[in-house]
Amino acid sequence: MIAARSVTVAFGATTALDDVTVAVAPGQVVALVGGDGAGKTTLLRTLVGEVAPDRGVVAAPDKHQIGYLSAGPGSWAALTVRQNLDFVGGIYGLTGDELVDRREDLIDRAGLRVAADRLASALSGGMRRKLGAAMAMLHHPELLVLDEPSTGVDPVSRIDLWRMISEAAAAGAAVLMSTTYLDEAERAGELVVLDRGRVLTTGSYDDVRGGFTGTITASTTPTRPEWSWRRGRQRREYWPDGDPATDADVIAPDLEDIVIALSMTRRHQEAPT
Numbered sequence: 001m002i003a004a005r006s007v008t009v010a011f012g013a014t015t016a017l018d019d020v021t022v023a024v025a026p027g028q029v030v031a032l033v034g035g036d037g038a039g040k041t042t043l044l045r046t047l048v049g050e051v052a053p054d055r056g057v058v059a060a061p062d063k064h065q066i067g068y069l070s071a072g073p074g075s076w077a078a079l080t081v082r083q084n085l086d087f088v089g090g091i092y093g094l095t096g097d098e099l100v101d102r103r104e105d106l107i108d109r110a111g112l113r114v115a116a117d118r119l120a121s122a123l124s125g126g127m128r129r130k131l132g133a134a135m136a137m138l139h140h141p142e143l144l145v146l147d148e149p150s151t152g153v154d155p156v157s158r159i160d161l162w163r164m165i166s167e168a169a170a171a172g173a174a175v176l177m178s179t180t181y182l183d184e185a186e187r188a189g190e191l192v193v194l195d196r197g198r199v200l201t202t203g204s205y206d207d208v209r210g211g212f213t214g215t216i217t218a219s220t221t222p223t224r225p226e227w228s229w230r231r232g233r234q235r236r237e238y239w240p241d242g243d244p245a246t247d248a249d250v251i252a253p254d255l256e257d258i259v260i261a262l263s264m265t266r267r268h269q270e271a272p273t
């Protein structure tokens with residue numbers, strides 16, 4: 001099992017990760033979700049060995065068995081799509097027909113056929129993300145780590161990307177990825193919800209929904225603004241003890257509602273009284 005166990009990472013006075021435990025098995029896709037500064041990038045960098053934990057233990061394969069798409073560009077601007085893939089293939093010892101077959105297969109699966117000889121610098125943001133993901137998985141790594149692979153990728157191309165990720169997992173990779181899109185995170189086998197360095201909840205989407213307590217209502221005029229947030233034209237309101245003191249409609253929360261309600265609870269618990 002690939003895992004970070006009770007990992008704490010601090011940058012000066014900022015605790016980026018506070019006693020975080022995450023495990024990912026071969027064939028599994030684990031999605032890290034959480035807002036800006038939640039610690040997603042730091043956790044991924046810790047797993048791939050770029051950041052050393054101050055406390056806790058990381059169990060990960062050898063560097064050669066890791067494929068990593070960082071939050072950065074993920075490809076070389078001055079190389080074409082094919083050259084980027086060839087270069088990465090060379091680093092991992094892929095040559096000849098094996099490299100050509102794998103490269104062309106990934107170009108198709110990433111929907112990059114029309115751009116195969118275009119410089120990476122001339123790709124759209126979404127195409128560049130897909131190229132980066134293809135480069136990370138080219139050598140069939142045991143651990144595939146993707147930092148927000150779908151950011152900037154249009155909804156249709158995101159389907160290509162998810163198919164690529166699912167296929168890598170089906171071929172045996174352990175996949176750990178971060179995303180800010182909660183609708184797509186619901187597709188991952190396992191979710192880890194991070195908030196300011198801590199794990200708020202973890203499990204399959206069904207586990208997360210099943211473990212969520214309290215009630216969420218929807219209305220245009222919440223009775224407790226500090227426990228409410230906007231969703232579309234309405235506002236949601238969270239009742240942690242489950243008993244809404246309102247006749248507003250009770251709704252079945254989705255992942256976005258659950259993440260907001262849990263982080264709101266944490267903020268209220270930590271607020272000075």
Ligand SMILES: Nc1ncnc2c1ncn2[C@@H]1O[C@H](COP(=O)(O)OP(=O)(O)OP(=O)(O)O)[C@@H](O)[C@H]1O
Nearest residue numbers: 011014015016034035036037038039040041042043
């Ligand atoms: N190299 C660093 N030096 C100092 N502080 C850092 C460093 N890397 C991260 N941090 C801080 O650690 C916290 C977690 O950052 P991290 O980038 O891991 O979050 P994130 O969930 O990936 O957020 P985002 O989506 O905004 O990148 C933030 O407060 C950030 O400012």
